[in-house]
Amino acid sequence: MTDNPLAEAQRESAGASTSGKYSFQVHWALCAIIDKHSQKKEYAVFVEHHEDVVIANSLEVDAAQFEFYQVKNTGKAYTSGALTKRNKGANSTLKSSVLGKLLSSCIDTQYEDRITTIGLVSSSGFSLGIEKDLKLDVIKIGDIDSAELALLTKAIHKELNILLMPEHLHFIVPEIQLKNQEDYVVSRFAYLVNSLFPGSYSNPVEIYRAVIDEMGRLSRLEYDYKDWERLIEKKSLTSTSVQGVITLHSNYSGIDGLKSEFSDLVDELGWDSRRKRILKRDFGRIALTRAGFMSALDIEITNSFKLSYDKIDESTFSDDVSHISALEQQAMNDGLLAKVIDRDRLLLEVIYCLLKAN
Known part of the structure; x- marks a missing residue:
């Protein structure tokens, strides 16, 4: 058995609090899976494990690096103030901000050096000051103007004592929309299968149902696993398992x-x-x-x-x-x-x- 680099106590394990949030989160994760699979990249995806979505780029523990994503279904675009706002909790304590919660999953952990992307995904996008007023679907730290970045950094420094914002922090506007999520993902699966097996016959609806059902099952598991092999087996959806579903419902x-x-x-x-x-x-x-x-x-x-x-x-x-x-x-x-x-x-x-x- 190999030690699991993600074997730290999770910040929370209650999962998504509403069906709407969970639905968007899972459908966004499916799109991420399809993107990885279309590039024929090996991966393992974890839902509700340290973060909403965590993606490993390898099934081998020594090679694995991670992408951490928090996925938000919101009605308004996030401003720097909304990202760093801290509501009052019990006994006059302050709760974590949206951005602070994401960063606390990644910073000062045993796996921090293995994280290649820290991503905040928002269905309504972001209202941040961007250099040259560009309209970007992926906003990186270097894209944010100095005044806006200073506001974010000051607030996060106060919350987490972080001096600099991580360079691999991304604010992501997803392609998938709240309406017709299922149809969008089914069509993406159809295109994926055709790219893998040109001219093949497949049943993308059955592929979608099998994969999303398995993802739902995995997300309900709240146990921690000390060894990597059991984490992969029990908690992850892998490129190998997704390919198995695709081949089961395809003829080429x-x-x-x-x-x-x-x-x-x-x-x-x-x-x-x-x-x-x-x-x-x-x-x-x-x-x-x-x-x-x-x-x-x-x-x-x-x-x-x-x-x-x-x-x-x-x-x-x-x-x-x-x-x-x-x-x-x-x-x-x-x-x-x-x-x-x-x-x-x-x-x-x-x-x-x-x-x-x-």
């Missing part, structure tokens, strides 16, 4: 040739009809997944099997059955069973490597 003619070759090959192996049916289905999912999105794990597995494959001289075998048997045994000798689920998956990886090589 671009892998028909590979599937046909597999079908011809298994007919020679003497399997019973039930095993053929199951392995043909599983092989199709492997081929479809890797045609659209090769995760870091996929790359590692295919490279490992390719190295093992290259150790066997194909010319010494008179038929495919004996060749595959030798490849399977070599993969076992190389310890590759530990990289996959079971012996059937090892065999599928052996055949996948064989067909891709030819």
Whole structure:
């Protein structure tokens, strides 16, 4: 088990307080997922964990860096005064400001040096003094005029004793709007699938429902996890899991040739009809997944099997059955069973490597 860099006590774990806030927050997170996925970038997304949305850029703990986002569904554009206003709490204490709450999730934490973006997302935008009066959808600290920045810095210094505003703090006006959020995200999923598998048939509504339901389930988990692997497994929506949903609800003619070759090959192996049916289905999912999105794990597995494959001289075998048997045994000798689920998956990886090589 690997130590979890995000294993600090959370500021709060009650989650979004209203359905409207939660709906906008989740739909914005889905758009962020689609953007990452369309760039074929590995990611893990956490909802209601330290912040409204946290995105890791890797599933590997040593490589992971984080983006922290607070997502607000508001009726008015945020001014510097609204961002730093502190309401009275119990016993005459002052509550955190909107900006102070976001920064307190990021500053003076064990993971502070791993944060690449601190983002405040507002459905109604921001009314801040901007250099050259530009209209920006992402406002960075360097874009804010000196007088406005001085007001923000003074208020945050008083609240959190921060001398300078973080340079990676962004104020973000989202493309997604409050109206028709579901339709917007469904259409984005449709475009995503078409970019991964041009000309494919997919059911973007089912993809949307499966992903948003899983995100809702994950957001209700309030436990902390000390080790990274359990955090990824229990609390995150990953590029691998999203790709799995996409492939489950998509058909792509671009892998028909590979599937046909597999079908011809298994007919020679003497399997019973039930095993053929199951392995043909599983092989199709492997081929479809890797045609659209090769995760870091996929790359590692295919490279490992390719190295093992290259150790066997194909010319010494008179038929495919004996060749595959030798490849399977070599993969076992190389310890590759530990990289996959079971012996059937090892065999599928052996055949996948064989067909891709030819």
